[in-house]
Each structure stands twice: as C-alpha cells, then as structure tokens.
Amino acid sequence: MSFLSKQTVLDEFKKAKESKTKEWRDNLPTWCPGCGHFTGLHGLYEAAERLNIPPKDFVVVSGIGCSGRFPFFIKGFGLHGLHGRAIPIATGIKVASPDLTVVVVGGDGDGVGIGGGHFPHAARSNFNLTYILLDNSIYGLTKGQISPTSPMGMKSGTSPYGNIARPLNPTTLALAYGATFVARTFSRERDMVSELITKAIQHKGFSFIHDLSPCVVFNKVVTYDSVNDASAMLPEGHDILDRSKAMTLAESTEPIYQGLFFREEVPSFDDHAKQVRDGLKD
Amino acid sequence: MKYSEITIRFCGIAGDGIVASGKILAGACANIGLHVMVNNIYSAEIRGLGKSSATIRFSTEKLYSMGDGLDLLVGMMSKESIIDLRDVKVGGNVIYDTSTIGDVAEEDSLASHITPEIQGHGLPIKKLANEATGTNQGKNLVAIGAICYFYSLPPEMFIDQIRSVFAHKEEHIIDINIKAFNLGYEYFRENYPLNNQFEIDKRSEPRALTSGNDAIAKGAIDCGLKFFAGYPITPATKIMEIAAKELPKLGGWTLQMEDEIAAIGAVLGAWFAGKRAMTATSGPGLSLMSEMINMSVMAEIPTIIVNVQRGGPSTGLPTKVEQGDLNIALYGGAGDSPRVVMAPTNSEECYSGIQLAFDIAEKYQTPVIFLSDLFLGQRTETVTIKENIDRNRCTRKKPTPEQLENFQRYQITDDGVSPLIVPGEPGAVYSTTGLEHSVTGNPNYEEDVHSMMTAKRFRKFESMVEDLPEADILGEETADIGIAGWGSTIGSILEGMEIAKKQGVKTKLIKSIMIHPQHEDSFRKFFASCKKIIVPEMNYQGQYAALLKSRYGIKPIEIHIPSVNPVSPLKIAQKIMETSSELSQ
Structure with a gap:
C-alpha cells in the first residue's frame, strides 16, 4: 500500500460526501493519511447505508485512542467515552433502549489492555452489540508505544530493549469469551470489511470484528506489507458453528486467517430479559 | 416498674438467629405502635465463630439514635457476651443461659462476670430450645418469650411476627418455634414473677419498619x-x-x-x-x-x-x-x-x-x-414515608423547534443548562465526549472555549439552589451554642441536645440533606447567631468541619470520632456541657 497524500485523502472524502453513504457522514476524519481506520469507518458507513439505519437510532460508542474519534465522523448519536470503558457504556445504552443500533469501536489498547476486563462479560452476556476492535498493535495517539497485541521483541519508546511479553490475540479471546459472532478482517480489503460489519450488525447477540488496521506512522513492525504477506482467507468449507476449529484457525499466525470464524444463533440478552419480564406479568 | 423506653441486645455468634431475634422483637413492637430502631453488628467473616449482635431500642417517643446503654443484655453465647456487659446500664438486666454453665471455664462464663449493680436472670436457653425443637435451633425464640413476659408485652403480637418471619418455612417449623417462645415465656412467668410494665398507648396504629x-x-x-x-x-x-x-x-x-x-x-x-x-x-x-x-x-x-x-x-x-x-x-x-x-x-x-x-x-x-x-x-x-412528592418539579430541558433546527447540545445559557435530546428522538443527533468541546459537542481545546464551558458547568450549581430545600434549624433559637452536623450523626446530636436540655443547657442545630451546593445564607445567618459552634462527625479529619470552615470562615469546636459504632448521644451531650461551662466562665 502506498502512502496517500493528505490532500488525496481530503479530496476522496469530499467526493464521498456526495456518495450514497452521505447521510451518515459527518466531520472529516482527523487520522493520518494511509491509516487503516479509514477502511473501518467506510465499512460502518456502508453497513449503515445497506441496513438503512436512521441516524436517530444509530449510536456509536468509543473509548480513547486513534479509533476513539469515530463518533464524530458518523452522523448518529455518539459517545466518545473513557479509555477502555466503551463496552460498559454501550451496554447501559443498549439495555436501557433495546431498539437502538449500538456499535462499539475501539483499539487494541482500549479493548484488551486497559478495558480488557469488560470484553469477556459483554461477550458472555450476549448483549446485542457490535464491537469493532481496530488493531494496529501500537499506541498511536501517544505516538508509538507497545500495545497488548505488539509482537515480542518489538522496540518502542517504552520498550527500548524490545517487548518481552507475548501478544494477545483478540480473535481467540472473543472465541474463548463465548462471543456468538467472531470475524477477522484486514483494512486493505474494503469489501470484506464492509460486508462483515454489515453482517455483524445484523447478528442478534454480541458480534465481534477484529480488524487488522495497520498504523502507517508509528508501527514499523506490523505493517500493511507484513500483514498482507501473511494473510489468507479462511479455508473453503470452514464450519462457522465449530468453535474449537475456529479457535485453532484463529491461533494461526502463518497464515493470519481472515473471514467469519464463528457464528451461532442463540437467544441474546434482550431475548432472555424479555422472557423474564414476560414471566413476571402472569 | 414502668418503662417508656427499652434497649435490648441479643448477643451470640453467627447462626444463633440473632438477626431474626431483632426482626421478631422489632416487628412486634412496631405492630403495637411503638417507635423502634434496630442495629445489627456482625463481623466480616461468613459464619462460624464470628460474633453477631442485634440491638433493639423501642419507645413510646420518636427515636433518633441507638441511645446509650442497655436495659437488657441477652447472652446467647456466654463468652462472646462478656464484653457487652460494660454497655449495660446501672440497674439493668442480663439474661444468661443456665443450661451451658459448666460447659465453659469460669472466666468464660457470662454469669460469673455479672456485677452487683446489674441484675442477672438465669434461663435454660439451650435446654428449652431442645425441648421445643429437638435441636439447638429456637434458642432465640426461648429468649424472646422470656423478654415478652419480662416487660409485659402482648404475646399474641410476637406469635404473629414469628409466623411472618418464618412464613417461607414449613408449618411444623413455625409450630416448634412458637413452642420455644412459649417455653421461654412460661419459664420467666414461673421463676421471675416481676411486675415490669411497658407503657403502651393502645390507640397507636402499627408502624412501618x-x-x-x-x-x-x-x-x-x-x-x-x-x-x-x-x-x-x-x-x-x-x-x-x-x-x-x-x-x-x-x-x-x-x-x-x-x-x-x-x-x-x-x-x-x-x-x-x-x-x-x-x-x-x-x-x-x-x-x-x-x-x-x-x-x-x-x-x-x-x-x-x-x-x-x-x-x-x-x-x-x-x-x-x-x-x-x-x-x-x-x-x-x-x-x-x-x-x-x-x-x-x-x-x-x-x-x-x-x-x-x-x-x-x-x-x-x-x-x-x-x-x-x-x-x-x-x-x-x-x-412515616412521605409518598406524595411532586413528580414534575424538575424535568429534562428539551430543545425548542428552533433550537432543534441547528442543535447545539452544549448551548451557552443563563442557567448553564443546555437542551438535551436522547437517541431515538427525531430532529437532531449529537456526539458527546469527555474531551473539552464546543457548543456542538465537537472536541475543542481553545482557551476561550474551555473557560466559557467551565463557567457554564459551574453556573448550573448556582441556578440549582432555587430547587433545593432550605437547611433545617432545630432546637432553641436563642441558644448560644450552635451545632452543625450531617448524615446519620444528626440522630445522636438530637438526642445529645435533649440530654443537655434536661441539664438546663440550650442548643440549636443546623442540618441539611444538601452538602453541596447549600443555601449558604441560612448557614451564614445561623453561624452569626452562635457564640460557639460544635461540629461532630464520624471521621478522624473533620471533613465536614473543613468544608464549613473554608466556606463560611467559622472556627468550630470539632468532635472527630473515627467510629466503628454509631455515635453516643452522651458523648455529644458532654461536649455541649463543657462548651457551656467555658461560655459561662
């Protein structure tokens, strides 16, 4: 992937303002040209357009980090919350107002670092939320420090002698936590990102997208090229109901599989809560 | 002897039914129309040897605190109850278990620690409980039966309570508990035919607990x-x-x-x-x-x-x-x-x-x-819960159609309150953030925006005062000694003031449910009318006193009680008396 100049990015977005997704476009993004997050944002615009989600019923909740600014770029209700705490805030919104479409957007530090304690509980409760984790394996907003998904040995301002901890793999975590929809995408593949975000929002229950979204400024180890070279689509005929097979495929680093790993249709939190309330009416 | 107020403590270990004892006694007294307050004290341990106690105070007058001292201590377990003897008033009573005497060493026996200014009453608690239930269960009911007789309270009210507290249990469990109650009652009637009478106003309605x-x-x-x-x-x-x-x-x-x-x-x-x-x-x-x-x-x-x-x-x-x-x-x-x-x-x-x-x-x-x-x-x-509160006194500020047209979530207004919409409502959308922001909610770090927004957030605290209740001023308006307190300490302060009043010392109290913001004028006026100000509270630093000092420039006498138990009204009264004698010197 070649670098786009800032002017090219701005021109593209001005053009896009006239596109079919214009109803969901708001402020121009503030990310660096070439940032993987543009693809995630584009995917969310496309999903909103395809599913025709009225902006008044669309809520995007984020934490802190480069991905934290998502709500300001999307026309809808938005809550740019605290570092690591987007999931509980989104949970409160969704449980209080189940008719809203609530999407959580966050980075790797936000989701499996500081906020790592919230992810398992949202997944196991099967709240009807979509969680998009944009993973660039770096703390970008603070200008380049290792994150919980940085590879071993990676040098950064806070790991001058190399990262000595093993990286977490958000896809396998989601599978282990009991998420009912788990996918991995790569920000170079725009169509795949849009397609899977759309499916995730349609899913009834907790849907998780692990979007590999390289940082073109601060991460010299995990790059478009490095991810691209290792990428492969999930094998044909992969059974999306087989959680343990999905886990094995998700663990692989050579290749890094992409696509829909797992999906099961079980009652969501909303269904369970409704059942309890209905039972109390008698 | 006639009583208008009694304080009883059940003392034992977790599993002795201490909390249930408090419930039954309190429920019966409330149903007669008495004022009741119950405080349970237990250790943080789950079960086993953790000490547990329930103190029940009941009176024909309104109660504000747990008061000072016990009229009756019931020792369900000998050793654990010994330390509580120090809380028994002079002339007060103790019920101890005669069926366990000999099971423990003399220094661990409650009976052997009873001093001459306290009256001891033996009751075979464990034995009677076994007679009624076939197990050690029901010990608490034996004691309650004895208490019921001891203060001439109506037994039928206790039977009702036993039925209600054990409503979720099987019928025979309720029956054996009632039997335990009756055995305790009968034992005291035969062995301690006293003439204690609790003054009950027969017209009183049952009270809610x-x-x-x-x-x-x-x-x-x-x-x-x-x-x-x-x-x-x-x-x-x-x-x-x-x-x-x-x-x-x-x-x-x-x-x-x-x-x-x-x-x-x-x-x-x-x-x-x-x-x-x-x-x-x-x-x-x-x-x-x-x-x-x-x-x-x-x-x-x-x-x-x-x-x-x-x-x-x-x-x-x-x-x-x-x-x-x-x-x-x-x-x-x-x-x-x-x-x-x-x-x-x-x-x-x-x-x-x-x-x-x-x-x-x-x-x-x-x-x-x-x-x-x-x-x-x-x-x-x-x-007495006041249930008729005006549901419309404060409501969410919604935007006018014009405001909705060009919606500014953080619009600058005179009262600091901006119009608010919620997801799902048609007309406008907005995003919010923990970052400093402009009127639309977009992140903004400019100096004038930050100062304008900070001022707006603080301005709300000035405008809300009109919706807040005035401070309550209680006691004698002309008193020189003023007390300021907060939270549950107020109950002990009120009773401490009452004790001082009986000694001829007048006091007044300012209290408010509002700690911040407050109706500051009423506090200023109150403090200006006092020669001495006392601020008692349950912490080491005097956190409320510090707030009052910085806000009103007063120099109060501070009582700091890093307490583990509710504050003793007597302690407050002593400080009032001391302050009073300093004033008269």
Whole structure:
C-alpha cells in the first residue's frame, strides 16, 4: 500500500460526501493519511447505508485512542467515552433502549489492555452489540508505544530493549469469551470489511470484528506489507458453528486467517430479559 | 416498674438467629405502635465463630439514635457476651443461659462476670430450645418469650411476627418455634414473677419498619428508576438486590457488572439513552468510579451514585460505620469537577432525598453522590414515608423547534443548562465526549472555549439552589451554642441536645440533606447567631468541619470520632456541657 497524500485523502472524502453513504457522514476524519481506520469507518458507513439505519437510532460508542474519534465522523448519536470503558457504556445504552443500533469501536489498547476486563462479560452476556476492535498493535495517539497485541521483541519508546511479553490475540479471546459472532478482517480489503460489519450488525447477540488496521506512522513492525504477506482467507468449507476449529484457525499466525470464524444463533440478552419480564406479568 | 423506653441486645455468634431475634422483637413492637430502631453488628467473616449482635431500642417517643446503654443484655453465647456487659446500664438486666454453665471455664462464663449493680436472670436457653425443637435451633425464640413476659408485652403480637418471619418455612417449623417462645415465656412467668410494665398507648396504629437501604431503593423505584447497574459490596448490596427483584416487573433491568467502573459506565449509558438509572456502592467502589464521575461532569450526562459509607481507607472496615467519604465525594476526580453531594440524615430522607437527587440530576445534567452510611443503611426503624412528592418539579430541558433546527447540545445559557435530546428522538443527533468541546459537542481545546464551558458547568450549581430545600434549624433559637452536623450523626446530636436540655443547657442545630451546593445564607445567618459552634462527625479529619470552615470562615469546636459504632448521644451531650461551662466562665 502506498502512502496517500493528505490532500488525496481530503479530496476522496469530499467526493464521498456526495456518495450514497452521505447521510451518515459527518466531520472529516482527523487520522493520518494511509491509516487503516479509514477502511473501518467506510465499512460502518456502508453497513449503515445497506441496513438503512436512521441516524436517530444509530449510536456509536468509543473509548480513547486513534479509533476513539469515530463518533464524530458518523452522523448518529455518539459517545466518545473513557479509555477502555466503551463496552460498559454501550451496554447501559443498549439495555436501557433495546431498539437502538449500538456499535462499539475501539483499539487494541482500549479493548484488551486497559478495558480488557469488560470484553469477556459483554461477550458472555450476549448483549446485542457490535464491537469493532481496530488493531494496529501500537499506541498511536501517544505516538508509538507497545500495545497488548505488539509482537515480542518489538522496540518502542517504552520498550527500548524490545517487548518481552507475548501478544494477545483478540480473535481467540472473543472465541474463548463465548462471543456468538467472531470475524477477522484486514483494512486493505474494503469489501470484506464492509460486508462483515454489515453482517455483524445484523447478528442478534454480541458480534465481534477484529480488524487488522495497520498504523502507517508509528508501527514499523506490523505493517500493511507484513500483514498482507501473511494473510489468507479462511479455508473453503470452514464450519462457522465449530468453535474449537475456529479457535485453532484463529491461533494461526502463518497464515493470519481472515473471514467469519464463528457464528451461532442463540437467544441474546434482550431475548432472555424479555422472557423474564414476560414471566413476571402472569 | 414502668418503662417508656427499652434497649435490648441479643448477643451470640453467627447462626444463633440473632438477626431474626431483632426482626421478631422489632416487628412486634412496631405492630403495637411503638417507635423502634434496630442495629445489627456482625463481623466480616461468613459464619462460624464470628460474633453477631442485634440491638433493639423501642419507645413510646420518636427515636433518633441507638441511645446509650442497655436495659437488657441477652447472652446467647456466654463468652462472646462478656464484653457487652460494660454497655449495660446501672440497674439493668442480663439474661444468661443456665443450661451451658459448666460447659465453659469460669472466666468464660457470662454469669460469673455479672456485677452487683446489674441484675442477672438465669434461663435454660439451650435446654428449652431442645425441648421445643429437638435441636439447638429456637434458642432465640426461648429468649424472646422470656423478654415478652419480662416487660409485659402482648404475646399474641410476637406469635404473629414469628409466623411472618418464618412464613417461607414449613408449618411444623413455625409450630416448634412458637413452642420455644412459649417455653421461654412460661419459664420467666414461673421463676421471675416481676411486675415490669411497658407503657403502651393502645390507640397507636402499627408502624412501618424500613432500613435506609430499603428506603433508597423504594424511593428510586417510586420516582421512575428503570435501570440499575452495580457490583456487590457491603453495606450497599441490599439496594442492588431490591432493584434486581423489582425492576424487571416494571419493564426495567438490573445488571451485575464486572466491576464498579463498568457499573457506573453502564449507568451513564442508560442516562445517555434517556432512562433514569443509578448505582450503589461503598468507599472502595466510589474510588474506582472517580474517572466516570468526571466524564459525567464533562459530558453533562446525569448520574446517581449512592455511597453507603463504611470504615476506610482501602478495604477498611467493611461491616463498621464511618463518615469518611465526604472528601472523595466532594473533590475526588481530576480537574475542576463540580458535583452535587447529598447526605440523608434518616430513613425518611433516604426515601424523599433520593427522589430529589434524581430530579436534580436530570434537570441539571450532573452527577449526584448520595452519601448514606452503614448505620443508616442497615439499621431498621419505624418511619412515616412521605409518598406524595411532586413528580414534575424538575424535568429534562428539551430543545425548542428552533433550537432543534441547528442543535447545539452544549448551548451557552443563563442557567448553564443546555437542551438535551436522547437517541431515538427525531430532529437532531449529537456526539458527546469527555474531551473539552464546543457548543456542538465537537472536541475543542481553545482557551476561550474551555473557560466559557467551565463557567457554564459551574453556573448550573448556582441556578440549582432555587430547587433545593432550605437547611433545617432545630432546637432553641436563642441558644448560644450552635451545632452543625450531617448524615446519620444528626440522630445522636438530637438526642445529645435533649440530654443537655434536661441539664438546663440550650442548643440549636443546623442540618441539611444538601452538602453541596447549600443555601449558604441560612448557614451564614445561623453561624452569626452562635457564640460557639460544635461540629461532630464520624471521621478522624473533620471533613465536614473543613468544608464549613473554608466556606463560611467559622472556627468550630470539632468532635472527630473515627467510629466503628454509631455515635453516643452522651458523648455529644458532654461536649455541649463543657462548651457551656467555658461560655459561662
């Protein structure tokens, strides 16, 4: 992937303002040209357009980090919350107002670092939320420090002698936590990102997208090229109901599989809560 | 002998049915129309050898505190009760278990520690319980039977209570418990034919019993609570348990979250979605919530946090009372971060006060920290709950059609309150943030924007004063000694003032459920009319006194009680008497 100049990015977005997704476009993004997050944002615009989600019923909740600014770029209700705490805030919104479409957007530090304690509980409760984790394996907003998904040995301002901890793999975590929809995408593949975000929002229950979204400024180890070279689509005929097979495929680093790993249709939190309330009416 | 007020303590170990004893005695007395207050003290250990006690005070007059001293101590377990003998008044009574004498060494026997100024009454508690139930169960009922006879209380009221407390048990369990009660009653009638009489006004209606925690939960539910998120913590868990049971019936829900940060986060989310929501916690949880309270201030999302204070710092004293969280409630958090702090002084105020908290939070888009404490939260007392509160006194400020046209979520207004819309409502959308922001909500770090927005957030605290209750001034208007207090300590202060009054010393008291903001003029006027000001509170630092000193420039006499038990009214009275004699010198 070649670098786009800032002017090219701005021109593209001005053009896009006239596109079919214009109803969901708001402020121009503030990310660096070439940032993987543009693809995630584009995917969310496309999903909103395809599913025709009225902006008044669309809520995007984020934490802190480069991905934290998502709500300001999307026309809808938005809550740019605290570092690591987007999931509980989104949970409160969704449980209080189940008719809203609530999407959580966050980075790797936000989701499996500081906020790592919230992810398992949202997944196991099967709240009807979509969680998009944009993973660039770096703390970008603070200008380049290792994150919980940085590879071993990676040098950064806070790991001058190399990262000595093993990286977490958000896809396998989601599978282990009991998420009912788990996918991995790569920000170079725009169509795949849009397609899977759309499916995730349609899913009834907790849907998780692990979007590999390289940082073109601060991460010299995990790059478009490095991810691209290792990428492969999930094998044909992969059974999306087989959680343990999905886990094995998700663990692989050579290749890094992409696509829909797992999906099961079980009652969501909303269904369970409704059942309890209905039972109390008698 | 005639009594108009009695204090009884059951003392034993976990598993002795101590709490049930308190419930039965309190329930019977409340049904006769007496005023009752019950305080349970237990250790943080789950079971086994943890000591447990229930103190029940009942009276023909309204009660404000647990008072001082015991009229009767019931030692269900010998050794554990010995230390409580020091709380028995001169001329007071002790019931001890004669069936266990000989089972313990003499130094561990309650009977051998009874001093001549106290009357001991033997009762074969364990033996009679075995006679009734075939096991050690029912010991508490034997003791209650004896007490019923001892103070000439109506036994039929106790039988009713036993039926109600054990309603969920099988019929034969209720029968054997009643049998245990009767055996205790008969034993005392035969062996201690006394002529003690409790003065009962036959016209009194039965009174309702509640705890502060119950009253907060009920108050919140009655004013539209739809969502509760929490994390279990002593002594606040009861509020969450009530919410968990009741909210689904009302179309709402209670979530047990993974920690307190998640709990307050979910509550903020629910308010963002336009629903009345709250959480309840204690000191350690409130500490974790600091950042989210700041988010609530910055994004102007309403929130309600009930903090039932326990001893601190850190994990501290989970089952003991202290008023040590005032500073964190007022100041905990980064930046210039204003929040409303309220502190109810009794169960009635727990009910009405939490409703005011919701109305203020919703109208002024602010966090409200509602500071109860372990003593107030867990004690049971007879109350008259005021249920006819105006539901429309404070409502959310909605945008006009013109405002909606070009919606500014953080529009600058005279009262500091901006129009608020919620997701799902047509007309406009907005995004909010914990970053400093412009009138639209977009992040903005310019100097003039930050100062304008900070001023707006503080301006709300000036405009809300008109919606807040005036401070209460009680006692003798002309008194030279003024007392200022907060929270559950008020009860002990009122009784301390009464003791001083009987000694001929006049005092007055200023109290308010509002800690911040306050109607400052009434405080200024009050302090100006006092020659001496006393500020008693249950913490080491004098946190409320510090607030009053900085706010009103007063130099009070401070009483700091880093207490594990409710404050003794006598202690307050002594300070009043000392102050009075200093004044007359």
